[in-house]
Amino acid sequence: MNKNQKNIPGSHVTPLSTEQLKVINSFEDYLRRTRYSESTIKTYCDSLYQFLKFCGEKPLALLSNSDLHDFNTQYIIAKKLSASYQNQVLNAVKLFCKVQLGTQLNPELVKRPRRAKPLPNVLSQLEVKNIIESPKNTKHRMMLTLIYACGLRRSELLNLIPTDIQSNRKILLIRNSKGKKDRIVPISEALITLLRNYYKEYRPMKWLFEGQVRGVQYSAKSLESVLKQALQKAKIGKPVTLHWLRHSYATHLLERGTDLRYIQELLGHSSTKTTEIYTHVSTRSIQEIRSPFDDL
Template sequence: MTHLRRRMQEDLRLRNFSERTIRHYTHTVAEFAKYFHKSPDQLGPEHVRTFLLHLLNERKLAWGTIQGARSALKFLYMRTLKQTWFDQEIIKPKVRRKLPTVWSREEVRALLDAEMNTKHRALLALYYSAGLRCQEALDLKVTDIDSKRMVIHIREGKGKFPRQVMLSPKLLEILRVYWRWRKPKAWLFQGKRPGEPLKANAVRVVCQKLRKQLGIRKPLSPHVLRHSFASHLLDTGTDLRSIQLLLGHRDLETTSRYLHVSEAWLHATPSPLDDLPIQISRTAHGGNRTA
């Protein structure tokens, strides 16, 4: 390990970044150095710009991934190398937020009734019933399911913030069936390797298989089930602040985007056109045919 990498990892730990973020940042910086065959302390703004364009134009990476690479390099230069040029020279890309993909209740029901093993059903039911992020569910231990208080303990959510979410009685039944079948010892969802939790890639493979099995074109992932959880809560009258706390969002603005996909909220909001006393013509303009 180079001195620069060690120093950057120490800086990240001193600022209480998660181990996952530390691995991601150091991997990005290693790729940056490998691309130019030089140490990053010998590189500057034009090299950063060229590398980000390489990720965009040649590797065709998503904007979210490119933004993550920019954040890693920004931390390296501004925090570890104490250089101040980064924000002036490397413009932050404009964030274009998309509306979240939401499955209907009927689609979720078809998913959870689909033919699959007990472990996968328990995991997908957990994502939908509690709105967990992908890794939050995989990091759960058996002891995090508190059946006495009917809560699920998220020990380390995004940003290392702990929280609690509701434990659905129906989910508890599903988890108990799963527990009697697999009897997990430490991790609630054990991976292939002893002592390790299930990997996120394995969950994505399961989701793609089930989506094709159901013949549904909408994307399916743990985050889609999380979106569906939030949207369906909003449809049933749960307030945004409560949904924010359950999802572990820092800002209410992030949670408010579910208003755009909530059927109940949209249908409950009348259009101003409905209040205008206009006449509805029964014939097409310029012709005699009825509409």
């Protein structure tokens, strides 16, 4: 096996040609040089891998849009994979074509699937309270609390360092989040007290939340496990994810009358259109509507 092949997901099943492996590794190097996030690098390389694997050993110079259409029909649709995965592949191939010259591919001409527009999943404040109070472990409780209290993404929580908590200004600094942007969110005196108590108990060395070994960042997998255990203890049967806590934070702010523009800033959204989706799940105005049934 090629020494580089071990880093390509699925390569142990159907090895790619030497040429294909080289271009994937070159593409990965490009993504890393241009400072794409590790999750995006993995996503794009996995997508490109699956596409090239589907095309067999066909020379890159001969790849065309018909190959992309066939991959879409015979792989994505045939396997009933999601529209988001289809878009993910197109994004990866589109960027790859900009970097890798000499192909006949033009993903711009490939029609994208219509995006589904599901509403965000939102918990009641009582459900959130039960979830974050379920863990007996201080660290576990603090992590879940901070995600909800500040509307954090999972990666944003795990990348926090102790100095990101600026208690004198009552703000939390979120560095280099999605889109390579920094932002600040307010933290209350009650939350600062909880954070101080947590810090005194664990004395983190580098990251605010560390695993069993000091100085080693808490893992995403372990954090998912913390939530799963909290849901079991709280007797909540819904398929709750960590992102539900972020959705609930935004929706509860909206229901309390917070301006949508402020919520956009707190969540780190680039466009108000992304934030506007919470207006569809907020019950603040809906509950004021009287059904004509009530007048019968």
